[in-house]
Amino acid sequence: MSSPGIILTSKYSLPNSKDFTHFINYLTREKALLKEEKLTATEKIELQRIQTGKDNLFQQAGQTELSVSKKDKPKSMLQQEAEHLLNDDFDFNNLQQMDFTKMVSYMARSYALQKKPRKTPAEELEIRRLDQAMDQIVANNPSKDADQSNILNGVFDRDKDFISVANLDEVKDKFLQAQQNGSVMYQDVVSFDNQFLRKNGLLDDQNNLNEVRLKEASKKMMETMFQEEDLRKTGYWFASIHRNTQHVHIHFATVESQNTRKIVQQGDYLEPKGKRRQATLDKMKGAFTHNLLDHSQQLQRISELRNDLVQEVKKDLQDPKTQKVMQLTRELVQTLPPDQRYWNYGAVAGDNPVKKAISPEARKLLDELTTELVADNPKYQDYLKLIKSESKFAQTVYGKSKRDSKDYAKNKALDLQKRLGNSVLKELKVMEKQKTMYIKSLNEQEKQNEKFKKRQINHHDSFKKTNYLYQRKTYRKSPVPHFTPYWARKLDRVLSNEVEHQRNQYFYERMQQASQHDISY
Known part of the structure; x- marks a missing residue:
């Protein structure tokens, strides 16, 4: 199976654990003293001693760990090359092959040495060699435009697409401040298979590299890292595109102006937690690829x-x-x-x-x-x-x-x-x-129906009862007549009239019958 087109190899470097523990103690005491409105002479001396002690910390390297998956074996040539870039020591005699990322840490070292009031002969020699290295790196980055001869090819950071020699002091100060504050240093290398770059139009037959698209993808990747690791307020990164190997690589370095990583206990000492989550590394690689290839x-x-x-x-x-x-x-x-x-x-x-x-x-x-x-x-x-x-x-x-x-x-x-x-x-x-x-x-409808039926029955029963009571009441209220001489005469008159009427009716009918009989004859 062919090698992957893009890989991400990462490592982080911790400050010296012993120095970091002293740094935390210094920082705690310094904050306590600075809260006081008035300091005694003894407290002023203590504060000055603390601040001097902080400046002299982190002269020795701490722990470094490579963040690569141990399951992906055997390692491809591309991955071996990336790990070599991360682990290779600084070489004064082979500056052409040196990654710019490592130069910055040595500029910070030079700056720290120059601050020392007393230097050993070995330290004086180291400063001179570092100054020569700075001159050499400028000479190794020529430009066709004379007005931009100070631009370092392929070097960019969080804020700028191009870094000049004039910007190196600013970069150096940021890394020195991070070092003095006990920051973790993250290093990442994005490595490419050259055939993959050619297939996707990023590298032509004359080996001209589309740095613009690589830088855009790099910025997207680092934005993702800063968001996932909460570095947006304190983080700073810079990168350099490295072509002096068989494959193209982009080397990133990231530090914090103030350490915000969780502080953990390691044996007798304290140190910041440097390891990033695998999910962060996966999202970084995904953000880089999706931006670069636009799927x-x-x-x-x-x-x-x-x-x-x-x-x-x-x-x-x-x-x-x-x-x-x-x-x-x-x-x-x-x-x-x-x-x-x-x-x-x-x-x-x-x-x-x-x-x-x-x-x-x-x-x-x-x-x-x-x-x-x-x-x-x-x-x-x-x-x-x-x-x-x-x-x-x-x-x-x-x-x-x-x-x-x-x-x-x-x-x-x-x-x-x-x-x-x-x-x-x-x-x-x-x-x-x-x-x-x-x-x-x-x-609910069934309940309503039952209620209606019940209401109808109750209404019918109520009506019957009411009618009955009304009739009882009416009957009871009717007066009982008394048979008086008045009612006797009235009754006699009615009966006499009725008898007379019946008699007249009888004679009338007889006359009618007689009349019909005469006619028939």
Whole structure:
């Protein structure tokens, strides 16, 4: 298998542990003294002694650790070359091969030596050799433009795309201040396979390198590091593009004006915690690559397809098109826990553990359901093709990693599976809520109907009772007549009239009959 197109090799250097412990003690006492409004003569002497002691610290090197993965064996030539750059000592007699990064630390060393009131003959000789090295590095960086002859080729920092010899004192002071304050020094080397650079239009047949794109990608990488490691307020970095080896490299050095790293106990001494998280290094490399090669459109398309599938799976669940979807949905709902707070897909590779999640059995059914829902969706097929393509691209850039967490296609497939699962669970929550509300509405309606029926019965009973009582009341209130002579005469008159009427009616009918008889004859 061919070597990766880009690798990132890193290390960090700690200040001397013993000196750093003294530095912390000095700093604590200095702050306490400076808070006092008035100092005694003894305290003034102590403060001066502390400040002098701080300036004389960190003359000896501390611990250095190379931050490379021990799993990636055997090491490629590209990686061996990068590690050699990080570990190579300063060589006065071979300045052409010397990395500019190491020169800055020696400028800081020269500055520290010159501050000493008394110097040994060996220190005087070291200062002279350092001054000669400074002159040599300017001579080794000629420029076609005479007005810009002081520009150091391929050297840039956090604030400038070009560093001149006139800027070296400023750079030197920043590193000296960081050294005096016990800062960790981070060094990173981004190394390239030259064939990879040519394939992506970064190196032509005349070995002309597109430094502009390399610098832009470098700045993006360091912005990512500063954000991840919280160095934006105190951090400073500079870099140099190194071409004097078989491959092109970019060498970075980073320090802090004030140490903000966590202080840890190592044996009898204190020291800042220098090691960066692997996630930080991965993000740095990813930021560099994505900016340099600009795969943003393809990555954006992958994100768009993923988001579309997450939304469409809800609609497909609401309107199932196959009997299998309906069956799996019923089985899943029966398997889910009663407490909907646990309706969560759970963690996949690389995620933090989730306490509240569905059971493995429910998760298996959920995966079957989501797979069935998106099986015939063209966007799902496009998504799979794109992540496989991007995975192949990542292997050409970084090489094939042995870590499962670096398998792009597998991780993206798991991520989609998780998102689809949570989308389905969320929709099931909505459907269950609607079902609960519907049942509650039916129950309420049933209660209302029962109340209405009861009210009707009560109203009917009440009406009957009221009518009965009214009739009783009316009957009781009617006066009982008394049979008096007045009522006797009235009754006699009515009866006489009725008898007369009946008699007249009788004679009338006889006359009618007689008349009809005469006519018939």
